[in-house]
Amino acid sequence: MLSVLVWGPVVGAVLVAFLPESLVGRGRSLALAVAVALFGWTLVLAVQVDPTQVGSSFEESVPWLSNLGLSYHLALDGLSLPLVFLNSLLTVVAIYSTNRAIERPRFFYSLVLLLAAGTVGAFLAMDLLLFFLFYEVELLPLYLLIAIWGGVRRAYAATKFLMYTALSGVLILASFLGLVWFSGAQSFDYEVARSVGLPLGIQIALLVVLLIGFGIKIPLFPLHTWLPDAHVEASTPVSVLLAGVLLKLGTYGLLRFGVGLFPDAWATLAPGLAIWAAVSALFGALAAISQQDMKRVVAYSSIAHMAYIMLAAAAATPLSLTAAVAQMVSHGLISALLFLAVGVVGKKTGTRDVNVLRGLLNPECGLPIVGSLTIVGAMASAGIPGMVGFVAEFLVFRSSFSAFPVATLLCMVGTGLTAVYFLLMINRVFFGRLPEQFAELPPVPWSDRVPAIALAVAIVVLGIQPNWLLRWSESQTAVLYRPVAAVQASPSLSAATAGPVAN
Template sequence: MTLSTLLLIPLAGALLIIAWPQAQHIKQLALWIAGLLLVWTVYVLSQFQTAVSGLQLTTVLAWLPDLGLNYSLAVDGLSLPLLMLSSVLTWIAIYSSPAELERPKLYYSLIFIVNIGVAGSLLAQNLLLFFLFYELELIPFYLLVSIWGGEQKSYAATKFLLYTALSGILILLGFLGLTWLSGSTSFEYIDLDTTTIPRNLQLVLLTILLVGFGIKTPLVPLHTWQPDVYVEASPPIAILLGGVLAKLGTYGLIRFCLQLFPEAWDLVAPGLAAIGTFSVMYGALSAIAQSDVKRMVAYSSIGHMGYILVAAAAGNTLSLTGAIAQMVSHGLILALLFHLLGLVETKVGTRDLNKLNGLMNPVRGLPMVSALLVVAGMASAGIPGLVGFIAEYMVFQGSFARFPIPTLLCIIASGLTAVYFVILINRTCFGRLDSQTAYYPKVTVPERAPALILTVMILILGLQPMWLTRWSENTADAIVAAVPQVGVVAEIPSRGLDSRGSVVDAQSIALATSAHAIQLEDSRSIALSPPSPPILGGE
């Protein structure tokens, strides 16, 4: 029941909130439930064995065996960091929600249903079960945007509903075709053998799944729903959309595309690297052109998600470990940005760069919010010492050997990230306040608490990247073991390469690049026994 409890806590929380008689204490109740969920996720983290590359804490219960649907849950180094991210940001979103809220019972219960859908998707080891959890978050997010969103909330919510529904349809078609063509009588992940499917049909199925998960990520040109939804959603819901929901897209790209179709993935990898690079450049250049700070961050998110596709296309241990680190890094930084921009809009009354200025003023401005906004911009731009740097460095270092030109373009785009965040910070935080009557309301300690928590996490994981990368390294190595002809990453003097050309210990690279010399145990062994079919096996 260890993993099932991650689903039962938010389910019980949603039911309890709906049945709670007093609406004025709903937020406090939701915070306690989210805190319990966070504590249990930390417990799951403590039970995870980093030396094991396969699935752990497995639960399998028969549900509808005639349909091939079973209640199968498990966790590995790919899903565990995202589970932790989801629990942290769920608590942050609830804490940062307004105290006075219309229909609070519905609001907080929908947030917990979203958490069930995300956690269930990350844990599900049955294709149909994954699809059910994947679709579970669709209606709750639609309602969260359409009821508590901005002026164009109906348009944005409908657009989100249509795109996400299309994503689910494509994924279901891909899963059904995969099971039928492989001759499997079960939808269990570990029972699938894609090697029996002809190469051309593998490419067709892979393309369907790539488009389905690419919509959710989102990747250019499947991204058009994202800026509208992020802008119209309230800051807490934008945190869940960008920090949590988008990660289901990149998780699916690795879990169900790279792992299930390693040979076909290797064939299309150059094209995927090109798409990822185009997304990175498009996101960066579009962000520079924005005057709405929230829309600027939305386009920035598109660019940073493109890094993950480039790293997954490279298909080596270091790049995959960096891709997982980038998912966590992006989630934390984006959550910090949306929370701070929400405070700015609440206190100042605008998101327009042409109207914002002087917020660093210590008397009449928002000095603490401005200072934290500078830190968030530095983290997003990949400044050393913050978590954004180590994630992007691992992505670039791992991807360069196989895709040097796309990687160099991504590095240039990383420089463009600094450009648009300098524009944002310069116009927002500095300069002189135009009006002598512009005494903005002070930001209270409870209002800035989520930003302080996120900033501390960004700083700690930037200074101690091993705390982030150690959970995923062996899982990434096991995934690489099944991928043919992966690019050989550049040799790092402090650590050797194994027989496949993969970095034996990505943690040492992460620590070396952040100038923190940590002596790792040389006797540490890495499980490199890929199962057949080419997916992660059980314990």
């Protein structure tokens, strides 16, 4: 049942890629049908999951390369289900929002489906090498999507993305290989390859390598420089997938493999991770204030808000780990909405420069619906009550404050700065007198409005009824917490970390 989510998009990509010339115009419809079918299949699996069940609700395990210790092991649990759902939803949104007149449509839609396959495979993989393979699979499609359909500096942005992400994969693989080699495990299966019994120094070294690898993907300061360039040059659908889903591979990896495989080392490094999160959050927020391109504002906003997930992961309590999953989904929905809205503004006006745009909220000649949706996304990102952003951020700060009060307060300052940079952008772009050069903007078709409206509805609904999101991961995050709690309870570690935590 899980292989359908992985191989369904691959089959769809092949079908789209080899459509005959006479049916090229059907490529978008076929890709959208495959994406909708996979989204429906995700719903079928979700309704069969018992949120109170500990462990995997669905699992597949087949021996593959036994000599290498590699198995085809997939599992769906409360940690991966929300992200699999997010991936399926945003794949539909990305395909639906793609320009119908896009060049080389068969190749484009095939790459999007392959990207979805690699991402969902990484979320489901319960073998370390299998996770690495899926993690690398999504690299090439995204590189090509930026390099072929990107902006003026697409070659530079795509190459930079490739170099950073390739280094990320190398570091993650090195950590996995070191873990299996030092532990003497006979396979790379998640349940077998544990750091239990390893000296703390070795665990810390392996975890630091893993943290840098996933830190590039998230990305955290100062490993972030590839992200703004990639977003600015990528097309709108690619930015939706990049910010909404692909960055979550880094934070998911922190929870699944950082907390899950190295509980001893995680508890030791937690104070430093909280500081890293605070620095990254403040940097992203301050950098966003100084940007002139609307896409760069949203890109640096992502750096700040992804850092909150690191803060929650550092606290490593059942509530904070649940909050980390909620923040992943929240950021995915909000960033996708903002990039869709910014994409429409750039498409209709020909610019995203906040110093040029004015008065687009004009109800007669401007972009009032797009402006309203942008305001909704900005309010959600700033943590306005009644939206999913408030729920996720409140839980992150509530659960992290007792462990890291200073780092949490600094991240809360970052949330306050979110209101500053989004208010500056909205005030400049959507209010004021509409310039004559924008007085006759082409109308926005409903095909450009529907995906953003759907995301806005999801943001509000989950903000009003957050249990629909939180209930899926509570049992699984409690399992991740137990080994860390046991380490924190040990007298030696408590004495070593009491000072940093208390401060």
